[in-house]
Amino acid sequence: MSNSEIKERAKHLEKQRDALLNEFKELEKMHKEGQINNEEYEERRHKIERDLVEIMDRLAQMKFLMGQT
Numbered sequence: 485m486s487n488s489e490i491k492e493r494a495k496h497l498e499k500q501r502d503a504l505l506n507e508f509k510e511l512e513k514m515h516k517e518g519q520i521n522n523e524e525y526e527e528r529r530h531k532i533e534r535d536l537v538e539i540m541d542r543l544a545q546m547k548f549l550m551g552q553t
Contacts, residue, residue, distance in 0.1 A: 485549070487550060490546050490549050490550050491546075491550065493546055494543060494546040494547070494550070497539050497542050497543050497546065498543065500535075500539050501536065501539045501540065501543070504532055504535055504536050504539065505536070507532055508529070508532050508536075511525065511528055511529060511532065
C-alpha cells in the first residue's frame with residue numbers, strides 16, 4: 485500500500501469517526517428527550533462505541549504506517 489493510499493484510507497476513517505461521533509451526540513440528545521428507551525439507548529451506544537474503537541485502531545495503524553507514531 486503506497487503512502488498516498490494510506491493517507492486516503494486515513495481520511496476515509498476520519499470521516500467515519502466524525503460521523504459516529506455525531507451519531508453518538510444525536511443518540512444522547514434523543515435519550516435525554518425521552519425519544520428512545522434505556523434499552524435501545526444502551527444497545528445503540530454500545531454499537532457506536534465498538535465501531536469507534538475499531539476505527540481508532542485502524543487510524544492508529546495508518547498513522548504508524550505513515551511514520552506518525
